[in-house]
Amino acid sequence: MAKSLGPVKRKFSPWTDPSAVPFIRFENVTKRFGTFTAVNDLTLDIYEREFFSLLGPSGCGKTTLMRMLAGFEEPTSGRILLQGKDISGVPPYRRPTNMMFQSYALFPHMSVEKNIAFGLEQDNLPKGEISARVEEMLKLVKLDQFAKRKPAQLSGGQRQRVALARSLAKRPKVLLLDEPLGALDKKLREETQFELMDIQHTLGLTFLIVTHDQEEAMTVSDRIAVMDKGIIMQVATPAEIYEAPSSRYVADFIGDINILEGTISKTEAALGAPGAIHIDSDGIAVKVEQECQAVQGDKVAFAVRPEKVRISPEQPADTSVNAVYGEVWDIGYLGDFSVFLVRTADGRIVRAAQANVSRLVDRPITFGDMVWLTWSADAGLVLTR
Numbered sequence: 217m218a219k220s221l222g223p224v225k226r227k228f229s230p231w232t233d234p235s236a237v238p239f240i241r242f243e244n245v246t247k248r249f250g251t252f253t254a255v256n257d258l259t260l261d262i263y264e265r266e267f268f269s270l271l272g273p274s275g276c277g278k279t280t281l282m283r284m285l286a287g288f289e290e291p292t293s294g295r296i297l298l299q300g301k302d303i304s305g306v307p308p309y310r311r312p313t314n315m316m317f318q319s320y321a322l323f324p325h326m327s328v329e330k331n332i333a334f335g336l337e338q339d340n341l342p343k344g345e346i347s348a349r350v351e352e353m354l355k356l357v358k359l360d361q362f363a364k365r366k367p368a369q370l371s372g373g374q375r376q377r378v379a380l381a382r383s384l385a386k387r388p389k390v391l392l393l394d395e396p397l398g399a400l401d402k403k404l405r406e407e408t409q410f411e412l413m414d415i416q417h418t419l420g421l422t423f424l425i426v427t428h429d430q431e432e433a434m435t436v437s438d439r440i441a442v443m444d445k446g447i448i449m450q451v452a453t454p455a456e457i458y459e460a461p462s463s464r465y466v467a468d469f470i471g472d473i474n475i476l477e478g479t480i481s482k483t484e485a486a487l488g489a490p491g492a493i494h495i496d497s498d499g500i501a502v503k504v505e506q507e508c509q510a511v512q513g514d515k516v517a518f519a520v521r522p523e524k525v526r527i528s529p530e531q532p533a534d535t536s537v538n539a540v541y542g543e544v545w546d547i548g549y550l551g552d553f554s555v556f557l558v559r560t561a562d563g564r565i566v567r568a569a570q571a572n573v574s575r576l577v578d579r580p581i582t583f584g585d586m587v588w589l590t591w592s593a594d595a596g597l598v599l600t601r
Contacts, residue, residue: 228438229453230263237300239264239422240285240390245294247280247446254280256446257294267416267423269433272443272469278426281443282392285424286315298390314388318395320379322367329354329363332382339386353381356415373404380412384419391416393425397432409435430470434458442466458521463601467519472555474525474566475599476502476518483512493598499562502538505593510600520596522569525589527556527581532590540566540589544581556581558589 230236238261247255255277262268270278283289285296287308295302303311314335322331329350336346354360357377367375376396383391396412397405413436416423427433433440434454441451442465450462461467464475478497493510495502495518502518510516532539542560549572556568568589581587 228265230266231261231439236263238262238297239266239299240424241295241297242281242285243295243297245281245284245291245296247277247284247289248292253446255284255291258446258448260441260448260451262422262424264422265420267413267436267438268425269437269440270424270426270443271428271430271433271440273428275445276443277446278443279394282315282394282424282426285390286313286392287311312389313392314383314386314390315392315394316379316383316396320367320375322375322378322382324367327364327366328359328370328378331367331378332385335382335386349385353385356384356418357381357411372400373408376400376408377411380415384415384421388421390422390424393423395427396425397427397429405429405432406435412436434470442469444469460597461519461599464517464519464599467517467597467599472522472567472569474520474522476500476564478502478516478518480510480512480514480516483510492593495598498564500540500560502596503536503593504596504598506598508598508600510598514600517599518596519599520591522555522567523553523571524595525566525568525591527558527568527570528588528590529581529585531588534590537590537592538595542566542587542589544583544585544587547583556587558587 240262242258242260245255245258246253258281270281272278280289284291287303287306290304295304297303298312323334326334332350332353333346336349354363357380359374359377359381362370362374367378370378380396397408400408409432425436437454439451439453440457442449442457444465450457450466452460457466457470461470467473468475476497478495480493481496482494483492493504493506493508495504495516497518504518540560542558544556545559545565546557548555551572553569553571556570558566558568560566566589
């Protein structure tokens with residue numbers, strides 16, 4: 217079994233098992249609205265008990281993909297399989313899925329418990345079973361003491377949990393979450409992300425979330441599909457998406473990154489070291505240690521994250537590291553770390569991030585200082601597309 221890159225939240229990686237059967241499969245799915253193609257010949261596998269994120273900018277097709285799974289839209293071509301069965305033509309209310317909307321769509325005239333019970337009552341479940349499930353859901357989302365309140369008497373985070381409880385009460389096989397935390401403030405959103413993860417692990421359900429928030433996707437997901445213009449650019453774990461992006465688009469979309477365009481000037485054959493590559497980026501020479509299909513003369517991009525770039529007023533004594541000289545052009549103090557924007561002699565800006573491990577009275581590096589930026593040969597990544 218393949219080993220995942222970076223830390224994982226749990227011992228769960230069916231996508232690395234060739235014998236694993238997908239729980240949900242989008243098979244060559246295309247969706248057109250008139251002349252506009254929202255989803256373009258897309259194939260994607262999602263596994264049972266997976267917390268899966270569709271991540272991308274507005275208009276990339278992620279919500280359309282979710283709505284097709286829910287049954288609110290039908291594919292123009294291709295198939296959607298759930299547990300191996302084609303669900304085309306099955307109406308939303310007959311699918312073992314439930315959707316939680318960004319607006320929460322709670323009934324304002326109903327109490328919390330009545331909102332949660334609504335779908336169960338529509339299914340004509342026995343009153344005793346409805347009461348038991350409502351009580352179970354209230355405990356799960358920690359709203360026992362708010363059962364009699366109306367939505368207007370709750371905070372945004374509490375309303376979000378009521379909507380979640382209502383979605384889970386019908387015990388769907390798949391819970392679909394469309395930008396569920398977008399209305400919450402940053403601190404509450406972060407707290408709720410971990411609550412969602414705990415609930416998903418407790419219930420053992422498959423969660424599919426649509427979001428444009430990179431941090432949210434990185435926090436909650438087992439895997440992420442990064443989308444652009446109706447196609448999937450990369451599917452991988454959060455650590456793999458961040459540390460080993462497959463293209464310039466993914467590298468630039470996820471987090472901050474420095475991308476230097478250049479040409480491979482030498483490869484391991486000339487340098488005599490396995491995986492060694494030299495890149496010329498308009499006068500900046502970059503040394504890389506990476507197995508790469510590109511050859512001498514190829515146009516490539518070199519990508520390195522700001523937190524892997526060290527900043528110092530002193531020229532490095534170690535000649536094996538990459539080094540760039542420039543002037544501190546701007547500084548962003550973000551509390552836990554500071555970001556330095558350094559302008560090189562040719563005018564390009566290179567970012568370095570430094571953790572604020574101590575309370576600084578006087579900043580050792582400030583605006584206008586001439587500094588050296590350094591990073592090791594294995595800190596960055598060569599991108600060929």
